[in-house]
Amino acid sequence: MSYQTVNPFTDEVIKTFDSHDDAYVEEALTKGHALYKKWRNDPVESRADALNKVADIMASRVDELAKILTVEMGKRFSEAQGEVVISIAIARYYAKNAAEFLKPKNIQSAIGPAQTISRPTGILMMVEPWNFPYYQIMRVFAPNYMAGNPMLLKHASNTPMAADTFEKIVKEAELPDGAFTNLFIDYDQVSHIIADERVQGVALTGSERAGKLVAAEAGKYMKQSSLELGGSDPFIILDDADLFEVEKIISGARLYNAGQVCTSSKRFIVTEKNYDKLVEMLKKAFSEARLGDPMLPETTLAPLSTSKAKKNLTKQVAEAVDAGATLAFGSVEQTKPAALFEPVILTNISKDNPAFYQEFFGPVGQVYKVRDEEEAIALANDSHYGLSGVVFGGSPEHATEVASKIETGAVFVNSFGGTLPELPFGGVKNSGYGRELGDLGIDTFVNKETIVTKHEPIDLNNAFGGFV
Numbered sequence: 474m475s476y477q478t479v480n481p482f483t484d485e486v487i488k489t490f491d492s493h494d495d496a497y498v499e500e501a502l503t504k505g506h507a508l509y510k511k512w513r514n515d516p517v518e519s520r521a522d523a524l525n526k527v528a529d530i531m532a533s534r535v536d537e538l539a540k541i542l543t544v545e546m547g548k549r550f551s552e553a554q555g556e557v558v559i560s561i562a563i564a565r566y567y568a569k570n571a572a573e574f575l576k577p578k579n580i581q582s583a584i585g586p587a588q589t590i591s592r593p594t595g596i597l598m599m600v601e602p603w604n605f606p607y608y609q610i611m612r613v614f615a616p617n618y619m620a621g622n623p624m625l626l627k628h629a630s631n632t633p634m635a636a637d638t639f640e641k642i643v644k645e646a647e648l649p650d651g652a653f654t655n656l657f658i659d660y661d662q663v664s665h666i667i668a669d670e671r672v673q674g675v676a677l678t679g680s681e682r683a684g685k686l687v688a689a690e691a692g693k694y695m696k697q698s699s700l701e702l703g704g705s706d707p708f709i710i711l712d713d714a715d716l717f718e719v720e721k722i723i724s725g726a727r728l729y730n731a732g733q734v735c736t737s738s739k740r741f742i743v744t745e746k747n748y749d750k751l752v753e754m755l756k757k758a759f760s761e762a763r764l765g766d767p768m769l770p771e772t773t774l775a776p777l778s779t780s781k782a783k784k785n786l787t788k789q790v791a792e793a794v795d796a797g798a799t800l801a802f803g804s805v806e807q808t809k810p811a812a813l814f815e816p817v818i819l820t821n822i823s824k825d826n827p828a829f830y831q832e833f834f835g836p837v838g839q840v841y842k843v844r845d846e847e848e849a850i851a852l853a854n855d856s857h858y859g860l861s862g863v864v865f866g867g868s869p870e871h872a873t874e875v876a877s878k879i880e881t882g883a884v885f886v887n888s889f890g891g892t893l894p895e896l897p898f899g900g901v902k903n904s905g906y907g908r909e910l911g912d913l914g915i916d917t918f919v920n921k922e923t924i925v926t927k928h929e930p931i932d933l934n935n936a937f938g939g940f941v
């Protein structure tokens with residue numbers, strides 16, 4: 474497996490990284506396990522300063538770090554700066570709140586006073602994708618570092634520079650050896666790590682395909698796992714929606730990060746009343762997108778992450794059109810160089826079209842016409858995925874009620890919220906399981922150990938206090 478930085482705007486190979494052998498992996502496991510044993514006895518608070526230092530270092534180099542993302546996976550420079558900033562915020566959030574989240578919880582039990590305490594479980598393997606190279610690492614790293622779980626990272630093979638840079642920052646912040654090791658390894662090595670008894674969990678963000686394979690390995694060895702997978706999120710526009718508000722965000726909802734966001738709005742579901750207006754609005758937004766060099770401020774639409782991703786997305790669009798979808802904007806042929814992909818709008822997608830259930834990971838918007846709200850909810854739920862979603866309606870209360878009927882991990886009502894450190898993130902159905910971020914995001918790989926402390930002598934006649 475080759476770890477390579479290739480600029481998707483030019484297809485130029487920037488750097489190739491050497492892979493790590495099994496001896497290097499073993500060393501990382503040994504150091505990680507020794508650190509886990511030590512961290513078990515250290516208070517959570519003792520780790521906060523170093524995490525704040527990671528945040529400080531990142532804050533002092535926002536542009537330098539952002540440029541790596543732009544060169545390596547094509548993200549617009551301003552979006553890359555935003556990614557660094559949100560990653561810093563996540564680090565600070567857990568440095569500040571982890572001790573509170575993990576503090577013992579008292580239970581009044583019939584046997585006597587009890588409590589659940591939060592203990593680390595051991596080394597965590599994380600497998601991360603290229604679309605938000607620092608942010609995806611930070612979502613797992615910050616909470617698990619504070620919880621006391623050392624980590625091994627296998628990042629995407631097209632974002633090695635981001636992975637390497639993150640590891641260097643962790644070292645510079647003087648986190649102990651073994652706290653976080655970046656590994657340039659292949660899938661078999663990931664499987665061997667999951668099987669190792671010093672490793673207690675695996676967190677994967679990526680495709681459904683990778684999720685199934687890695688979760689199967691975790692299941693085989695009875696390891697805890699969390700999966701943050703794909704999505705085909707609905708954007709529902711009800712009859713009474715304020716279309717001026719919709720217009721403010723519609724471009725970003727689909728085109729941010731060149732549409733390569735798991736929580737992008739991929740399916741616009743519109744009642745008959747607003748359908749034509751919405752299609753026109755989307756066409757206008759897509760036609761105004763300026764596709765080009767992601768380093769330039771005038772560019773509003775970046776290239777895809779790789780030329781391979783462009784080839785796959787082009788094929789998906791062609792198959793959708795062959796199966797009867799209408800090309801309402803753009804064309805099947807992609808004529809721009811390297812990974813530049815011109816946006817596409819598809820309408821009239823029937824249920825037997827393969828596109829109906831597929832995730833389009835790029836600037837392709839699907840628009841569906843429905844009779845009414847009931848049909849909108851049914852269509853939103855007719856998906857293998859359930860990661861996030863948007864509902865726009867004139868009454869926020871009613872739109873919130875509609876939101877609660879959608880089978881998904883999160884819904885933003887009358888807004889497109891994105892992500893914040895305090896908002897738990899994760900999905901249902903084939904979008905995966907488990908939550909990252911927020912208070913919930915720190916619990917996944919933590920042992921909630923129950924301790925019951927008896928203060929009175931044991932009374933064997935009392936079933937609750939003795940044997941049951």
Ligand code: NAP
Pocket residue numbers: 474600601602603604605627628629630631659660663678679680681682683684686687700701702703704734735736832834860904
């Ligand atoms: P991918 O192919 O699944 O890659 C993700 C990561 O998994 C990469 O590090 C990849 O390594 C690794 N991987 C793939 N197969 C593996 C295996 N059998 N064993 C071990 N590691 C394996 O995903 P992608 O297509 O690049 O990323 C896009 C997908 O991720 C989309 O579906 C998107 O919706 C989803 N995503 C979800 C979230 C979320 O939070 N829910 C966030 C971002 C993206 P290599 O690069 O070496 O193949």
